[in-house]
Amino acid sequence: MILTTKNNTKIGQLDLTPLINIVFLILIFFMLAGSIKPVDDIQAARTSSGSSIDTELLIIAIDSDGNTRIGKFSSSDDELNEALLEQKQRNGLVGIKPDARLPAQRLVEISAMVQRAGFSELTLITRDP
Amino acid sequence: MFEFDNPRPKPSIGLTPLIDVVFILLLFFMLATNFDVERAMYVSSVSGAEATVTENSIVRIHQLDKGSVSVDGVSMDENTMLQALKMRHVEDQSLAVSVSVAAGVSVQSLLELIANTKEIGISSVSIASETMAADQ
Numbered sequence: 429m430i431l432t433t434k435n436n437t438k439i440g441q442l443d444l445t446p447l448i449n450i451v452f453l454i455l456i457f458f459m460l461a462g463s464i465k466p467v468d469d470i471q472a473a474r475t476s477s478g479s480s481i482d483t484e485l486l487i488i489a490i491d492s493d494g495n496t497r498i499g500k501f502s503s504s505d506d507e508l509n510e511a512l513l514e515q516k517q518r519n520g521l522v523g524i525k526p527d528a529r530l531p532a533q534r535l536v537e538i539s540a541m542v543q544r545a546g547f548s549e550l551t552l553i554t555r556d557p
Numbered sequence: 558m559f560e561f562d563n564p565r566p567k568p569s570i571g572l573t574p575l576i577d578v579v580f581i582l583l584l585f586f587m588l589a590t591n592f593d594v595e596r597a598m599y600v601s602s603v604s605g606a607e608a609t610v611t612e613n614s615i616v617r618i619h620q621l622d623k624g625s626v627s628v629d630g631v632s633m634d635e636n637t638m639l640q641a642l643k644m645r646h647v648e649d650q651s652l653a654v655s656v657s658v659a660a661g662v663s664v665q666s667l668l669e670l671i672a673n674t675k676e677i678g679i680s681s682v683s684i685a686s687e688t689m690a691a692d693q
Contacts, residue, residue, distance in 0.1 A: 444572060448579070455583045462590030473665045475672035478596030523597065528665035532620075532658040535667065540686045552598040554668055 473528040475554040485523035485551055486515040488542075492527040494534040505541070512545035523551035600671060601683035614651045616642065617685065618674075620658045623666040635670065643677045653681035 470489050488508065489497050496503055498511050515522060522542050526535045542550050619627040624635045646652045654674050658667055671682050 444576065448572065448576060451576070451579050451583055455579060455586060458583070458586035458590050462586065462592055464589050465591035472595065473668040475596065475598065475668050477672040477676050478598045481595055481597045525595075526664045526668075528663065528668075530664045531660070532662045532664050532667040533660060535664050536658060536684055536686055539684045543686075549599060549601055552600055552668060552671070554596050554598055554672070555593045556596065 470525060470527045471529065472525055472553055472555045474557040476557055478554055481523070481551070481553065483521055485521050486511060487523045487525055487553065488538060490524065490526040490530055490534060490538060492529040494530060496538065508538075508541065509545065512542060512547070516546045521549070521551060522547050523553050525553040598668070598672060598675065601681060614649060615653050615655055616645070617655045617657070618670070620656060620662050620667060620670055622659070622662060623669075626670070635673070639673055639677060642674065642679065646677060646679055651681075652679055653683070654679055655683050655685045657685040 470491055486498065491497070496505070496508055498508070503511065512522065522545075524535065524538055524542070526538075539550060616628065618638065621627055621632065626633060626635055626638050628638055628641075642652075642654070656667065656671060656674075667684075671684075674682050
């Protein structure tokens with residue numbers, strides 16, 4: 429004879445329904461609250477202040493070795509200059525996303541390049557602490 | 558009421574493959590999800606906006622190291638500088654700050670300094686091109 433409980437669960441057998449419920453809830457949380465991590469080797473600096481990025485920016489990323497890239501493509505300083513001048517003609521804005529480990533002098537060099545291209549303001553892209 | 562003597566057994570659905578798939582999905586989202594939010598910090602590009610404010614309203618900060626700065630040749634820690642800057646900003650709302658960096662300072666330290674300066678209410682912050690490393 430097999431003993432059963434009210435829910436027809438055999439004694440000694442685990443009821444998996446609550447587990448599945450919780451796992452589904454966690455799954456839904458991760459699917460809705462997060463975003464899939466892009467492949468990006470740049471660890472942006474973490475700062476406590478800043479606003480959301482809401483404009484179309486020409487984003488210049490600088491990796492920890494000081495190499496620059498626009499979008500996914502590496503760019504030399506000359507190519508960077510050309511892109512900046514094009515962006516200036518379009519009346520666009522410029523953002524710099526430097527790696528947190530980068531010596532700050534490289535950021536200063538790129539900022540100077542942006543200023544020489546005629547931009548009076550630039551956006552530094554950071555992330556939440 | 559009419560009843561069968563041998564009622565047909567209820568068909569049961571095996572949940573194990575479902576749980577397997579859900580666990581795999583959960584693992585994928587846990588590992589691949591990114592909660593980082595990018596922020597924008599607006600600064601004047603190198604010395605670009607300095608012409609719009611009077612010379613007396615510009616405070617030139619030279620960052621020597623993480624948490625250590627020099628203002629007009631006087632070295633101090635960052636917190637002391639921020640307190641002094643906050644008091645000066647109360648008196649002069651048009652106060653602008655120009656930040657330069659010594660060799661070896663990381664981007665993280667520089668951006669923390671700029672963020673802290675902006676947090677006390679100073680909106681006009683620029684990055685100065687001269688490193689002044691040789692002077693310090």
